[in-house]
Amino acid sequence: MRALIPKCYKKSLISHLRARISLFSDPISIPIPLIPRIPPRRSLHDLPKHFTEAPNPSNSLLSSKILQSDPSPIAEAEEEDGPMNEFLSRFVFAIRPKLTAAFPDLARETLDAMLLLICQKVLAELDGAAAPAVGSVELSPDLWETVQEIANSVHEAMKKDRLREEIKKYLHCDEVKEMCRFAGDVGIRGDFLRELRFKWAREKLEEVEFYRELDRIRAQAQKGDENEGIEEENRGKPELTALPERKGRIKYKIYGLDLSDPKWAEVAERVEEAEKHIVPEEPKPIVGKSKKVDENILSLDAVKDDPLPVLEEWKGLVGPKRVDWVALLDRIKEKSSALYFKVAEHLLIEESFEAGIRDYWRLIDSHSKADCLKEAERILQKMIEKGITPDVLTCITLVHMYSKTGNLERTKEAFDSLRQQGFQPDFKVYNSMIMAYVKAGNPKSGESMAREMEARDIQPTKEIYMELLRAFAQQGQVDGAQRIVNTMEFSGIQRCVESSTLLVEAYGKSGDPDQARKLFDLMMKSGLKPDDRCTASMIRAYATKNQLDKALDLLLNLEKDGFRPGTAIYTVLVDWMGRLQMIEEAEHFLNNIREKGEDPPFEIHVSLCDMYCSAGIKEKTRENLKILEEKKHLLKADEFERIVSSLLDGGFVNDAKRMHNLMQAQGFPPSEALRVRISASQSIPSQRPSKSRSGKPRY
Structure with a gap:
């Protein structure tokens, strides 16, 4: 409540109200009708509606001196009480209608007494002392809130009025008039000119108040200086009798530091x-x-031109330091990244460049991101030859690079080097290491790495679990696949169609179609609808045991529910029919794929090549073999084995040798059985079977 009134008003307010309230604190003062009728400890809002009081002329005369809205004669006589009289007048004028609306049945004298009591409470809050004892009446919290709101509004209104009066003074000052005259000369009229005039007056007022504040601060500072001067004069002045003798060296001390040391x-x-x-x-x-x-350096061709002569010429002209070489590399990198790599590799042996481990690491990292393994290994070898041991950043880059290329041994070397240097692998390093194990066909070690992540409170993502599950499924390791699925569910990852498909595929490759069918049915009961790939995995599981009747029964049951076979199912059926040498049925399923408007998948050509080789159909064998040779980078080791074996069985010895060489070129070592067959075919030529009319081989 004290903050409602400006400090300049407080003194006059307290003195004014105290003088008025003293009339009511006198023992012989006229009794107020409100006080005797209020029960002890009741608030004003608890008054009964039927409460009325006869008018008291003496009380009316007394309260009107305080509660009247017009300024009192006493306040007009005392200039220092002018702002306070205005505040009281506005306050009473604003709160009277609210009390009248709250108590419409009360007489005016009673309302005046209530207003008097409210003013006493306000004075007590402003003065910080206890209010005069007037019964035991207390204001309710709602009434206090209303009083505070009205006091705030009155204070804001007075502040706005004061500001308005101040601005009126400066609306007619010479500077504002001169600016308005100039604005009128340049064509500004109407409301815009009026807004500018008020704006300039407000700015002038702010300027004056600013300088007033400066004057006040200056006066306070001068007063403080005068007080300090008086204190210093009172102190005794020390008398200088002799200069101190110099001993030793001169000492320079700044903030306690002896700088002469x-x-x-x-x-x-x-x-x-x-x-x-x-x-x-x-x-x-x-x-x-x-x-x-x-400019000649920037215009070089990274493939055809040799940058060394031009760099030597530039070096002789500029006499560069490291900062000059770095600036040159930045300019080259903006023009050509290939030229940048070439020049940067040359600068590694330049003495003025002062190459460090970070320069080697930047090149290795850039080559790694560009999938340039040979270039990155060349830079790494140069770094080692110079005697620089790969640090943590370099080893992290090597882990990611070798994991991407599937080189498990080099990935493990870089990972072990990280641990030897005390680095705790983060999520990205663990992820690269797990992917290296997956690509190398060692998902069990990848699973151990995932367990290590969990032990360090690094939660593997769903993608990591799915890669491990896919690796276990491709190898037919049912136990590992089931462990991954259980771990996913324990981690809060719900089973989906993809994970169920991989689990079915794992049981199928392990030669257990019955268990695969149980999982398939369980998936359907749980509300997961099997897609084309999942159904194809189930049919492939039946194909391992050659249970064609169960596969057809499954397809018929699914077709009743509106399921239609897709490309994946037809691909499995083509492979199955090809192994059984049912050429017409296989070609029928192949035509079904083409009728869908889709190209046959790449792996189907392996099945067709095997089927036509075994059947001795030379033309179609060559056709599919040509497609396989064009996309040899997509073939896996087991597919190479199957193609070479089928070519040897069909008597295509030269083609088998060529595919055997391609297999070794792709980095897939042949099995011992295949190596023996290739050696035998070179010494004992096999007889090529002829084709019968029915399409079956005839020996």
């Missing part, structure tokens, strides 16, 4: 060296002939 010279040298690292050195300006040579 020789150690500060060493500190200054170290600071100068540190500034060279903190404040980067500017490269030399490239002007004149060196600029022309610089």
Whole structure:
């Protein structure tokens, strides 16, 4: 409540109200009708509606001196009470209608007594002292809230009125008039001119108030200086009798530091060296002939041209330091990344470049991201030859690079080097290591790495679990696949169609179609609808045991529910029929794929090549074999084995040798049985079977 009234009003308010309220605190004062009728400890809002009081002329005369809306004669006589009289008048004028609306049945004298009591409470809050004892009446919280709101509104209104009066003074000052006259001369009229006039008056008022505040601060400072001067004069002035004798060296002390000590010279040298690292050195300006040579460097062809002669010429003209070489590399990188790699690799052996481990790492990392394994390994070898041991950043880059290429041994070397240097692998390093195990066909070690992640509170993602599950499923390791599925469910990852499909595929490759069918039925009961790929995995499981009747029964049951076979199912059926040498049925399913408007998948050509080789159909064998040779990078080791074996069985010895060489070129070592068959075919030529009319081979 004290904050409602400005400080300049407080003194006059307290003195004014205290003078008025003293009339009511007198023992012989006229009794107020409100007080005797209020029960003890009741608030004003608890008054009964039927409460009325006869008018009291003496009380009306007394309260009107305080509660009247018009300024009182006493306040007009005292100039210092002017702002307070205005506040009281506005306050009473604003709160009277609210009390009248709350108690419409009360007489005016009673309302005046209530207003008097409210003013007493307000005075007590402003003065910080207890209010005069007037019965035991207390204001209710709602009434206090209303009083505070009205006081705030009155204060804001008075503040706005004061500001308005101040602005009126400056609306007619010479400076504002001069600016308005100039604005009128340039054509500004109407409301816009009026807005500008008020704006200039407000700015003038702010300027005056600013300088008033400065004057007040200056006066306070001068007063403080005068007080200090008086205190210093009172102190005794020391008399100087003799100068102190000089002993030893002169000591320079700044903030308690003895700068005359020789150690500060060493500190200054170290600071100068540190500034060279903190404040980067500017490269030399490239002007004149060196600029022309610089342009020649930027115009070089990374493949055809040799940058060494031009770089030597540029070096002789500029006399570069490391900062100049770095600036040149930045300009080259903007033009051509290939030329940048070539020049940067040459600068690794340049003495003025002062190559460090970070320069080697940047090149290795850039080549790794560009999938340039040979270039990255060449830079790594140069770094090792120079005696620089790969640090943590370099080893992390090597882990990612070798994991991407599927080189498990080199990935493990980089990972072990990280651990030897005390680095705790993060999520990305663990992810690359797990993927390296998956690509190498060792999902069990990848699973162990995932367990290590969980032990360190690094939660593997769903993608990591799915890669491990896919690797276990491809190898037919049912136990590992089931463990991954259980771990996923324990981690809160719900089973989906993809995970169920991989689990069915794992049981199918392990030769257990019955268990695969149980999982398939369980998936359907749980509300997961099997897609084309999942159904194809189930049919492939039946194919391992040659249970054609169960596969057809499954397809018929699914077709009743509206399911239609897709490309994946037809691909499995083509492979199955091809192994059974049912050529017409296989070609029928192949035509079904083409009728869908889709190209046959790549793996179907392996089945067709095997089927036609076994049937001795030369033309179609060559046709499918040509497709396989064109996309040899997509073939896996087991597919190479199947193709070479089928070619040998069909008597296509030369084709078998060619595919055997392609298999080795792709990095897939042949099995011992296949190696023996290839060696035998070179010494004992096999007889090529002829084709019968029915399409079956005839020997």
